[in-house]
Amino acid sequence: MSTAPDPRRCPLCGQPNDCAMQRQRDTGEPQPPCWCTTVRFERVVLERIPTEARRLACVCRACATAATPAPPSA
Known part of the structure; x- marks a missing residue:
């Protein structure tokens, strides 16, 4: 049972x-x-x-940016 x-x-x-959209759903506050x-x-x-979480739970900033390549340095 999941x-x-x-x-x-x-x-x-x-x-x-820290999803602002979820916070708005929870509180009703813009x-x-x-x-x-x-x-x-x-x-x-x-x-x-995970498949069961897709479109239901947002990724946090740390996980979202961990895989983002750093801009090339000059």
Whole structure:
């Protein structure tokens, strides 16, 4: 028997994902745009999300940016 993923926790590491959209659903209070709207999610990160959590729980900033390549240095 599996349980539904917690939409407030990252499905990769289990830490809080700080999702503004979920916070707005929980509280009914308008939130500023979520941090995730300014981050590019690499395919490798998205592929690691367990099937049962896809589209149900957001990845946290740390997991989202861990796989992002650093910009080339000049």
